[in-house]
Amino acid sequence: MLRQDEFTTLSKMSFDVSEEQAIVLGQVDEICKEIRPIEDRCYLERRINDKVKPMFAKAHLLGLPVSRKYGDGQGADMVTYSLAIERIGREGTGMRTFFSVHMALGEMTIQHWGTEEQKGRFLTPATKGESIFAFGLTEPSAGSDPASLRTTFEEKGGRFVLTGQKMWISLGSTAKHVLIFAYPKGRREGMCAFVVDSSSPGFRAEMIKHKLGLPTSDTSTIYLDGVEASKEDMLGPPGKGMSVALSGLMNGRLSVAAGCVGVIQDCLDESVKYARVRVQHGKPIAGHQLVQRHVGLMSMNLEAAKLLLLKAAFTKQKYEEDPTNRALLEETDAAVTKAKYFAANASFDAANRAVQVFGANGYTFESRPARHLADTRVTMIYEGANEILEQKMALGSLGKEFAAYS
Template identity: 35%
Template sequence: MSAPSKRPPFDPRDPLGIDDLLEPEDLAVRDTVRSWATDRVMPHIAEWYERGELPGIRELSRELGSLGALGMSLQGYGCAGASSVQYGLACLELEAADSGIRSLVSVQGSLAMYAIHRFGSEEQKRRWLPGMAAGEIIGCFGLTEPDHGSDPAGMRTYAKRDGTDWVLTGRKMWITNGSVAGVAVVWAGTDDGRGGIRGFLVPTDSPGFSAPEIKHKWSLRASVTSELVMDEVRLPADAVLPEVTGLRGPLSCLSHARYGIVWGSMGAARASFESALDYAKSREQFGRPIGGFQLTQAKLADMALELHKGILLAHHLGRRLDAGRLLPEQVSFGKLNNVREAIEICRTSRTILGANGISLEYPVMRHATNLESVLTYEGTVEMHQLVLGKALTGLDAFR
């Protein structure tokens, strides 16, 4: 009999040995994105957050394009064609730096590019996707309106026929990348007799289109957030996405983006947990490190449980997505659990850091405030609870 192999030591950063589930290609993607975020984002993110801006976003976009991070899991048209797990790992590493950076990538790839890739014509794909994959063109996604968030069916943005053209009028709100985008994917009601809501590709230099930036945010401060205003924007017939009608289009895009959030939220949680763990081992009170006290260790143990259970959940959903078996209800399961637990990890980490936890010298409060937005965008807690409630009972409680 061969002697049993020597067991590896316990790793506080990977207590369940989740890395053993990853292929070498997965690890290479993760490490590449982590290295980029460490070099290009981490030295500056506290200053960007404090100033409430994301300077150099176009340069960052091109760098992310060169990494293959934009439209990462899409095939062809300059996209990397990576696995869903690899895309998820990239989201985790980007959000470990900041939710605003992950949002830039998520909106570009999982919303704007995904909509074009899945529902666009061949001509539309060739026109937009290569430049977007390279980060030369930034995209945004216009669904939410000032008066309609969780109920997009009530949208007021409307496109009417005028000869062979469309004339688009309305407003969209809380749009990531809006003020720097070259193309906006805008969803609007129509009078074309095909079921109402259609998607339109709107070049942002079109007359009548504007995207004023939203200021005075206390969350996602290192992110460009805008309003989209369409004042009788005239579009040619080929601006409409031809392969989808109704809410199925935007909702499928949101499901794809929510999958990235399942991973990304664990990045914010990991950064906060590791900050608290390091602090607990070095901060001394009553003559010894606070990590040596039972109450602190209980907090660290509980946070580690939820963090790594969340990563396992994300990995499981990623494998299902790669196998073509992931259901929208399962995405809701992941988003609801992981973002909620990530916020709790940030809050508990803050208690370990004490007053230092509110300082931008540490990432904890920044991640906590960012996650307050992540908790409610692309589906509030209540909406995901009702999605799961309907799936469990077969009864629709939305109305």
């Protein structure tokens, strides 16, 4: 039996955008429209879009989820943040990845785990675009199993010295500050997280070439050859590196889910526009029932993905306001996992359908569906590959005692 206040909450559920949200989303929309031709050109020339940072920094949007106490922080709640990322996602997964990494994996993780001194030192410039974050967890032999990573640190003369290699790191060549996860030398437990300055001696990054998609986004290998960090650069308590990494990934997954909703929206919009004007067999293809099937399924998946996203964002907001509540953390983790999984797969399906609606005209990177098809594929791999998330979701029903691995 529901309590009276629960009935009231349920009946108050609203999908309307508030006045404040509308202002932020309006600003994001304006820049997205301005940046689209630049992103298009960069995509075809397969080069990084270096206008993303300055254009969003100028509009004070690089600190959207950060408290107003720091620099250009806007203090946006998780729903507003997600809606903004959804809008950016329509422009493509390459551009959206920049925001997911800088804001979700970087800013939000430091905001959660950082000391007051670290928040002031790292978040203030980050919100203004004066420094960009990257998140260095994956290594050549540690992907889905980050506990198997091999990067190490040792204490020397009151400082930490880090050695190892990180791979597939988004913004790895662009970032000023990189979150690096490492074990104490000679041990396989007690992982720690550090915020490493990429201008430190021994730090080298190299962009990965010939990717399937995301040509406008920097993905790099990072080499750490005795890179020094100070005691004040350790993020979170000693030995809690894995918890820092997992909470970062939860932030990242919400952001990926939001971006994928944007991709589905763009695929649907493009398909509707094209199907209305492309004439075959004497009428617009929009009038052919099998083409309508593609549009209908995209539109249903869009709504389902958006509902899962909103539930995840609402739940995460509640957790942000009550961060020691363990039950709320688990609820958020489950909701974010489902939203990310569904939206990632639905975005790939939408891109595939949109290419089909476009026919041969969808088989060129000059069309948006082709770019989405190549780019959104990664969302079924990064921030938790499909198979990992499927098992995570299953354990929510079966119970953790059935975990296939630890």
